[in-house]
Amino acid sequence: MTESKWxxxxxxxxxxxxxxxxxxxxxxxxxxxxxxDDEVAKNQxxxxxxxxxxxxxxxxxxxxxxxxxxxxxxxxxxxxxIVLLKSPLTARRLKDNGLDYDELNIGGMGMAPxxxxxxxxxxxxxxxxxxxxxLSSRGVKTTFLTIPGERSILLEEIEF
Amino acid sequence: MxxxxxxxxxxxxxxxxxxxxxxxxxxxxxxxxSLSSQETPEKLEKEINNLLAVQPGGASTLFLIDVFGGTxxxxxxxxxxxxNVEIITGVNLPILIEAIISRDNNPxxxxxxxxxxxxxxxxxxxxxxxxxxxxxxxxxDRK
Numbered sequence: 001m002t003e004s005k006w007x008x009x010x011x012x013x014x015x016x017x018x019x020x021x022x023x024x025x026x027x028x029x030x031x032x033x034x035x036x037d038d039e040v041a042k043n044q045x046x047x048x049x050x051x052x053x054x055x056x057x058x059x060x061x062x063x064x065x066x067x068x069x070x071x072x073x074x075x076x077x078x079x080x081x082i083v084l085l086k087s088p089l090t091a092r093r094l095k096d097n098g099l100d101y102d103e104l105n106i107g108g109m110g111m112a113p114x115x116x117x118x119x120x121x122x123x124x125x126x127x128x129x130x131x132x133x134x135l136s137s138r139g140v141k142t143t144f145l146t147i148p149g150e151r152s153i154l155l156e157e158i159e160f
Numbered sequence: 161m162x163x164x165x166x167x168x169x170x171x172x173x174x175x176x177x178x179x180x181x182x183x184x185x186x187x188x189x190x191x192x193x194s195l196s197s198q199e200t201p202e203k204l205e206k207e208i209n210n211l212l213a214v215q216p217g218g219a220s221t222l223f224l225i226d227v228f229g230g231t232x233x234x235x236x237x238x239x240x241x242x243x244n245v246e247i248i249t250g251v252n253l254p255i256l257i258e259a260i261i262s263r264d265n266n267p268x269x270x271x272x273x274x275x276x277x278x279x280x281x282x283x284x285x286x287x288x289x290x291x292x293x294x295x296x297x298x299x300x301d302r303k
Binding site for chain 1: 230234241
């Protein structure tokens with residue numbers, strides 16, 4: 001059902017930034033951005049900062065993983081929503097906790113110790129790669145794409 | 161002395177500083193931090209914290225950010241809790257030049273005064289030449 005498809009369900013370690021606000025929010029009919037991250041949810045100040053980052057007319061919420069599942073599952077117009085996560089680990093935790101999603105966009109993961117570059121601006125460590133492969137085998141279609149119009153690639157097409 | 165830190169997507173800040181120095185000459189205590197497309201926000205935060213750490217205690221910092229709401233903005237904003245920090249977004253060359261010259265000519269100026277001053281200056285520097293100066297008439301007359 002199209003109603004269960006999120007506007008964008010994305011892993012991006014920069015969370016809300018230029019590409020999301022300036023590009024994705026114009027490309028898709030987005031009314032709401034939901035950040036799911038335990039660290040950011042605890043940080044009152046960062047939550048205020050994120051409020052500043054979104055244009056007028058777009059609502060933003062910051063949720064912790066545990067509480068987010070029931071809230072997200074209840075949303076009726078998912079296609080108007082961008083869900084942002086920092087890492088594959090959060091994506092797996094959400095799936096394990098019963099969140100309904102079947103497409104995953106990998107938009108940005110920076111270079112860090114232990115990670116190697118796998119595609120364009122995406123770098124991962126072996127644990128993260130395994131998590132994504134496992135999610136894919138659970139029926140999550142995983143695409144690597146930073147902004148619309150750029151070259152995209154499926155998880156299966158990448159040689160890790 | 162007020163420390164000036166430019167943060168930008170890519171080398172915009174670095175190049176802006178290079179261009180500013182064509183006008184001001186070589187400057188001290190002005191740093192440009194570039195966010196690369198490969199970088200994590202955490203790495204950028206570390207670079208900034210390192211720069212702030214070399215400041216003697218009580219010294220002030222003026223952040224000049226390329227764009228409101230991007231990653232450079234997101235990593236600088238937490239520092240605004242510090243009363244010795246100000247942030248100006250949408251930095252352009254006139255803002256940078258004015259920040260350098262004002263700071264260097266007014267050593268007693270506070271970072272808040274400096275921020276307010278360069279903001280005004282920066283906004284004033286953006287003009288539509290024809291309409292702002294009503295040059296249309298003069299150009300036709302010269303024919």
